Amino acid sequence: MTLDEKTQPATLDPVRAQAFLADFATMSAFGATIHGGVDRQAASPADIEQRRWLQGLLEQHGLRVQYDRIGNQFGLLELNPGAPYVVVGSHMDSQPTAGRYDGAYGVLAAAHAIFRIADELRETGEQPALNLAVVNWFNEEGSRFVPSMMGSSVYTGLMPLEEALAVEDPAGISVREALEPTGFLGEGDGPVAACCAEIHIEQGRLLEDAGTTIGLVTASWAASKYVVTVEGEQSHSGATVMADRRDALLGASQLVVFARELADRFPGVLHTAVGKLDVYPNSPVVVASRVRLLLDLRCADEAVLAEANALLQAELPRIEERVNVALSVEKSHEWGINPYQPEGVELARSVAARLGYAHDEIKTVAGHDSINMKERVPTVMLFVPSVQGVSHNEGEYTEDRDALAGLDVLTGVVRRLASGELRA
Ligand code: HGY
Numbered sequence: 041m042t043l044d045e046k047t048q049p050a051t052l053d054p055v056r057a058q059a060f061l062a063d064f065a066t067m068s069a070f071g072a073t074i075h076g077g078v079d080r081q082a083a084s085p086a087d088i089e090q091r092r093w094l095q096g097l098l099e100q101h102g103l104r105v106q107y108d109r110i111g112n113q114f115g116l117l118e119l120n121p122g123a124p125y126v127v128v129g130s131h132m133d134s135q136p137t138a139g140r141y142d143g144a145y146g147v148l149a150a151a152h153a154i155f156r157i158a159d160e161l162r163e164t165g166e167q168p169a170l171n172l173a174v175v176n177w178f179n180e181e182g183s184r185f186v187p188s189m190m191g192s193s194v195y196t197g198l199m200p201l202e203e204a205l206a207v208e209d210p211a212g213i214s215v216r217e218a219l220e221p222t223g224f225l226g227e228g229d230g231p232v233a234a235c236c237a238e239i240h241i242e243q244g245r246l247l248e249d250a251g252t253t254i255g256l257v258t259a260s261w262a263a264s265k266y267v268v269t270v271e272g273e274q275s276h277s278g279a280t281v282m283a284d285r286r287d288a289l290l291g292a293s294q295l296v297v298f299a300r301e302l303a304d305r306f307p308g309v310l311h312t313a314v315g316k317l318d319v320y321p322n323s324p325v326v327v328a329s330r331v332r333l334l335l336d337l338r339c340a341d342e343a344v345l346a347e348a349n350a351l352l353q354a355e356l357p358r359i360e361e362r363v364n365v366a367l368s369v370e371k372s373h374e375w376g377i378n379p380y381q382p383e384g385v386e387l388a389r390s391v392a393a394r395l396g397y398a399h400d401e402i403k404t405v406a407g408h409d410s411i412n413m414k415e416r417v418p419t420v421m422l423f424v425p426s427v428q429g430v431s432h433n434e435g436e437y438t439e440d441r442d443a444l445a446g447l448d449v450l451t452g453v454v455r456r457l458a459s460g461e462l463r464a
Pocket residue numbers: 180181182188189405406407408
């Protein structure tokens with residue numbers, strides 16, 4: 041890897057830039073897929089191996105690594121004994137066959153930002169007002185264990201610990217059972233946060249289309265996620281008279297199509313999908329008796345989301361009647377359009393402006409751990425561009441120069457947060 045003039049951000053020296061890119065290449069090898077992506081679901085062997093590698097990297101730089109009771113991984117740099125922490129990071133777990141950048145970029149950027157600030161403080165002998173922590177939140181993706189953003193939800197008290205530990209994957213393995221043998225199930229609640237920062241790839245293409253390098257995230261879209269169970273009756277797919285069938289997969293399919301029609305009623309404002317179907321018995325020559333599916337609604341407007349949820353509820357009895365199945369619906373996760381603290385947006389804006397990077401405000405459509413954190417402490421969320429907006433796909437890509445620009449801005453933000461400028 042070489043850095044040309046275009047790649048090299050103004051205030052990040054080439055040695056640090058190279059070190060970041062080299063570590064990013066190393067971390068991308070954990071769970072690497074043949075198409076250039078990664079497969080690192082929460083507490084899978086690849087996730088575990090990568091966490092051990094991160095622990096080594098953090099310890100090499102003098103950070104003390106600690107795990108809390110839901111397996112969040114923290115690298116602590118205590119420079120002001122007893123003071124609370126600036127918690128900086130993201131997640132390293134992934135969706136199955138996903139991209140290298142989602143989450144992992146933010147954890148590594150946090151680590152390198154803190155390494156640089158620690159070196160600067162050692163040189164000047166200054167003591168910051170706040171301590172510094174890198175965080176790798178457990179199970180942000182929620183693919184193996186539903187719901188998403190689990191580690192940060194428990195950390196912030198938005199999800200009870202015991203409920204999270206009891207969640208089972210499709211093979212019936214609980215979070216507790218998956219984490220216990222890894223040594224990542226710690227004892228305490230993790231460091232006390234005074235404020236938080238996260239950097240992430242955009243996963244959309246607004247920044248790229250506008251030629252903007254740094255997104256200053258002002259708010260999230262709202263989300264409603266459902267677990268739907270469709271109950272029908274198992275029968276012979278050939279022999280059973282059509283009128284007698286109670287086809288659970290047909291009922292589920294109608295819901296899949298309805299979700300799309302719902303989004304089409306609110307173009308650009310509502311995004312929907314069914315991303316997962318578990319079909320029982322999922323066998324040839326058998327009409328399915330039961331389908332469990334995960335339905336995801338994301339919306340830029342809470343009133344529209346409420347209307348979409350009402351339309352969905354109204355559709356359920358229609359599907360039941362048409363297909364002769366029973367539907368049960370449970371909301372598994374939701375969040376609203378709560379803004380990030382405007383003071384944090386302004387702080388990030390001034391850092392990006394001073395460093396000379398093109399920047400603009402943006403909203404996040406995807407969920408992030410910082411959405412939970414901002415409910416508790418002042419939180420700054422930054423984006424860097426995703427090439428063509430590709431994400432949750434092995435082809436996910438961010439240009440090196442953008443990744444480095446993001447690291448540069450994150451470092452500036454964390455430096456100011458460490459001075460206690462914005463704290464709970
Ligand atoms: O958007 C999501 O729900 C994901 O966990 N990032």
